[in-house]
Structures are given as structure tokens and as C-alpha cells.
Amino acid sequence: NYFRLTADVVAFYILDVAGHGVQSALLSMALHRWLQPDHLLDASSRPRSPAAVVADLNRAFPCSDDDTPYFTMVYGLFNEVDREVRLVAAGHPSPVLVDRRGPVRPVSGSGFPVGLFPDAEWETVRFWMRRDRDTLVLYTDGVAGVFGLESAEGMAAVAKIVEAADCSEKLGTTLQSWRKPEDERDDMSLVI
Numbered sequence: 209n210y211f212r213l214t215a216d217v218v219a220f221y222i223l224d225v226a227g228h229g230v231q232s233a234l235l236s237m238a239l240h241r242w243l244q245p246d247h248l249l250d251a252s253s254r255p256r257s258p259a260a261v262v263a264d265l266n267r268a269f270p271c272s273d274d275d276t277p278y279f280t281m282v283y284g285l286f287n288e289v290d291r292e293v294r295l296v297a298a299g300h301p302s303p304v305l306v307d308r309r310g311p312v313r314p315v316s317g318s319g320f321p322v323g324l325f326p327d328a329e330w331e332t333v334r335f336w337m338r339r340d341r342d343t344l345v346l347y348t349d350g351v352a353g354v355f356g357l358e359s360a361e362g363m364a365a366v367a368k369i370v371e372a373a374d375c376s377e378k379l380g381t382t383l384q385s386w387r388k389p390e391d392e393r394d395d396m397s398l399v400i
Contacts, residue, residue, distance in 0.1 A: 223281035278323035
């Protein structure tokens, strides 16, 4: 999801709950409801650091003996004025930055998944996006598995996805055309 958090800042996230079925779906819905401005802004209505938000999620949604699933996520902030991005990757595949005139590169390493370790800490990564040149792509492991995002070929495939992103029908077709019949049928989600 993504939404305006302040006049200048857009918050965005992608998450993937471990497992399948009702329990995972309920946790996903609870997380969506938790990721609202009252948890994301400080007392002065300024955006909180992504690392602090993920740490709060870790305390609010711990794995327990009753098999509560953990989850992975990327949570970030985009300042539309200075084009600064601040984000945390918590056990989730690293976002990639697509340079329309150059290479595709991973943005950051991945920290611990959320909910597994009570004292886990995350680091906020900062970078700036160039107007009309850079595109940030977040994706779930279902996309990473199909495209082999550890390889140069996989990174080139991401660039093709971004090119197709101007039309959601074309994007869906592109994603499906890259999926092989033998690929595991994991969910595929993108935020571009």
C-alpha cells in the first residue's frame, strides 16, 4: 500500500506474512489496519523513522507458542520535495532502484523478519531518487523466485517490468509470461 502521510511525504510498504490460510490472512489484515498515521507520526505530526515503526511492529506482533506467523516487509517514506527515500527492509527481498539510463541495483540488505526476535533492531537506509530517471520497485518473494533477482538477467527483467508498468494489463501479462509452468505458485505483489 501507499498513502499520503503529510503534505510532502508519502508512506509505502509491502509485506508478506509467512504461511497460508486464515491465520496468515488475519495477520495481514491486522497489519494493514495498524499501518495508519496514528502509528506512523510522532507527537508533532512528523513521520517517524522507518526503523522505529518496524521496531514497534515487532513488539506489537511477536511470534508466540500458538504459531503466530512472522512476516517480512519493506516500510518507507518518500519526500516529494527533496526526493529523499528512507526505508527499512525487514527480512524482505531488497527493493531495487531502476535507472532508466543505467543499471538496476538493489537498494539495501535485508534485516530480520518482524516478530521472530524480541530485541531485533533495524537500520533506516537513505537515498535520493532523480526525477524522471529513477524508479523504486518493491516486490514479494514470489516475484523474486520467478525472476531470479540475484542474477543480471533477473535485474534486466525488472527493468522490463517497470517499462510495462504504465499499463496494469500489460504489467500482468508481462509477469505471467516470465513465470514458467514449473514455478511455485507463490503470490506476486509489486509496488512501483
